[in-house]
Amino acid sequence: MEIFEITKRFPKEETYSLTDQIRRSSRSVAINIREGYAKRKYEQVFSRHLNDSLGSSEETRGWLDFARDCKYITNEEHKKLDDRYDKVNAMLYTLMTSWQKFSDI
Structure with missing residues (x-):
């Protein structure tokens, strides 16, 4: 939710580009x-979903750079x-390599 709150401050011309992305x-x-x-x-x-999640995390970091x-x-x-996304990525890597530990199936 912090990203959402921060993006409320972005200029109107970014509504359909950076803000949305x-x-x-x-x-x-x-x-x-x-x-x-x-x-x-x-x-x-x-x-595949975990990989997509990691990709979205890195995409978000790129938008934060912009x-x-x-x-x-x-x-x-x-x-x-x-820093938060760095921690998220570390958790995702852990989950990707040992997801069976977190599964009840």
């Missing part, structure tokens, strides 16, 4: 994990969010 990619991280977990009985499907470079967010906000 960063909101979409940030939401996609959690949604892909959730959808993949629901289909965890099919290992390849679960794995937002910082355009001065829509401060360096401090960027660092805080980038």
Whole structure:
């Protein structure tokens, strides 16, 4: 939700580009994990969703770089969010390599 709140400050001309893209990619991280977990009985499907989630996380980090470079967010906000996505990625890597531990199937 922090991304959503921060993007409310972005200029109107970014509504259908940067604002939309960063909101979409940030939401996609959690949604892909959730959808993949629901289909965890099919290992390849679960794995694909985790990979998609990782891709969305990296996409979000890229959009955060643009937002910082355009001065829509401060360096401090960027660092805080980038650090969080770094942790999310580490958790995703763990989940991708040992997802059976987290599965009840």
